Amino acid sequence: MNIIEAHKLNYKVKNKNIFHDLDITIPYNEFVTVVGKNSVGKSTLLKILSGQIITDSKVSVDNIEVNKFNIEEIMQRYTVISSYNEFFSRTVLEEILQDKRNVSVFEVNKVKKLLDEFNLLYLEKMTVQNLSYAENQIIALIKAIIKKPKLIVLDNAFSKLDIDKRKELYSYLKNFASNNGITIISTTNNPEDLRFSDRVLLLKNGKIDYDGNYENFIKEIDLNKEGLKYPWEVEVSNKLMMYDLIDKDCFTIEDLVGELCK
Amino acid sequence: MQIEEFYKRNTIVGIVGNSGSGKSTFINQFKQSSKVGIINFNIINSIKVIDQIEYYDRFYNYKIRELEGRREEIIKMLEIDDSILDNNIYELSESELAKVLIASVLLYNPETIVFDEMLDSFDNKTKEKILKLIIKLKKFFKKNIFIVTSNIDDIYEFIDDVIIIDDGKVLLKGKKTILLDNINILTEKNIRVPNIVYFINKMKEKGINLDNVDSVNELIKTIYREMR
The missing domain is CATH 3.40.50.300 (P-loop containing nucleotide triphosphate hydrolases)
Structure with a gap:
């Protein structure tokens, strides 16, 4: 389906x-x-x-x-x-609950629990204008998932x-x-x-x-032809293999160091 | 800390720090003026694309006569498609909008230019073209340039100096080579260093001393020399 x-x-x-x-x-x-x-x-x-x-x-x-x-x-x-989510409510809590009236304690606690999962419980009463970009995006995420669309x-x-x-x-x-x-x-x-x-x-x-x-x-x-970049580790790994400095694909820096120092 | 003490002609400074570290708060000390051009998504103030591009030039400059020639040059330099000039701002894709905003500041030619979280709107190819353009602005036009980003890996190769912001304060500042020298403090504070710096440090821990290079190609060369 x-x-x-x-x-x-x-x-x-x-x-x-x-x-x-x-x-x-x-x-x-x-x-x-x-x-x-x-x-x-x-x-x-x-x-x-x-x-x-x-x-x-x-x-x-x-x-x-x-x-x-x-x-x-x-x-x-x-x-x-x-990439830019504008908020129009007064506080973070109100924004997440979409300015709903008569909100139950249960719903408020649900929001608090989610904020806490991202270590953002302190933002509950914060005005939406004072958020850093990262905080703003996380609030947008919480707002997007809370209704389980x-x-x-x-x-x-x-x-x-x-x-x-x-x-x-x-x-x-x-x-x-x-x-x-x-x-x-x-x-x-x-x-x-x-x-x-x-x-x-x-x-x-x-x-x-x-x-x-x-x-x-x-x-x-x-x-590279499609406007994307290879992850750094992959780019370095490919070039090191080209010069016979390592002999297998590496995906982490630890792997690269390990292979080079063998 | 007065922002003016960070101004240096002919230099590209990277302002970096984790998301939420206070970069925007630090940057807010910069004020848009005829000498300082700030480029971010907050400088949108027109509905038509062409009005946005010309806005600051009309505001700060009096050389309206030469406007059209300079405007064409900048549109070509940024590879902005002519067809979008008639559009409204809200009809543009994110990357087109970012280019228009950059054009609107480059057009009035301030001495100091701040690219505030602009590069992430572009695909990798376009990002590199813009960074190469920024290098030209530094070399040929002796500008003082600041690039603010959460992703230091994207700009490390292209910058000269670095300012690390942590918890709303300047933690470190100086030539970009200081990142390797201070890697322990940065790791302790969970501040991400460029992959290349992390890698060189790990090799150092294994007793292999590579040169403090800034690009993948230079890295391969120094590895080859040391490990052949």
Whole structure:
């Protein structure tokens, strides 16, 4: 069963066709990441697949065919974390609870528990204007997961965070999605982030040029040609092997040092 | 700490620190002026792309006559597609918007330029092109440039000096070579060092002394010399 189906997707932006007869199906509970060069249409594709943008083509979300009359119904199915998430409530707590009136103690405690998981309990009463960028993104994450939607859209959500924070948040989301039957569609410019995905889609010239898992993606695609960079350890490992300084692939710095000092 | 004491012509300074370390608070000491150009997503102030690009130049400069020529040059330098000039800001992709914001500051030619978390909006190829452009700004136009980022690995090769922010304060500042010299303090405070610095240190722990280089190619050369 598929949570997202797009059939012969075409979409024009200012008279330019950015997708050409794209066919995509995404099964429930999958974690899919779309990669590709700048301005190729990654964010636009995510918006179309989640029902945020309506097209003339046939797109279904959670078995509902998207059209201009069922936007609100579709909106119940997904939440979005973007690279900039603006907040309009007064405090963090109110923002996460989406300014709901008559909130139960149970719901407040649920929020506190989540804040605590990220060591951010101190932010509960903080005004949303005083958050650091990282805090802001984590609050956006908590807001996105608290209602356990069927679909979470990560639109370059964590690219501006340092690599350790990114790892922490992707791990958390992957785990959460796994335990709660949630599908994730995302986009990123960092190849290290792809480790958490079940499936990688390379968007190129309006088509899906690659559709497979992360390990094969790294092996089959020349990342440098697609606007991506190899992880540092992989780049160094490849070059050291070229000069016969090591004789096997290394993925961590500890491995590299170990192999060189043998 | 007065921000002016960090100004140095012909230098690229990396302002780094973990996410939430207080980089933005530190940067907020910089104020946009005719001499200091800050580039981040808070400087959006127009609806049309062309208005955004020309905004600061019209505000700080009086040389309106030469505006169009300089504008074309910068658009070409940043590889901004002509077709987006008629668009509205909200119609742009993140990378296009980032380029437009950079253009709007480069256009009025301030002496000091701050790239505040801009590079993460780009794919790797474009990121390197922008960094090479920044080097040109330093070398040929003698600018003082600050690059703020949470990802020091992206910029390490391209910077001269570094300022490490931790817990809202300047922890370390100086030439980028100080990162290797202070790796113990940084590790203790959980501050990430560039992969290359971490690697050189690990090799040092094994008794192998590599040169304190900043790029992968130089690293391979120094490894080859030491370990052949």
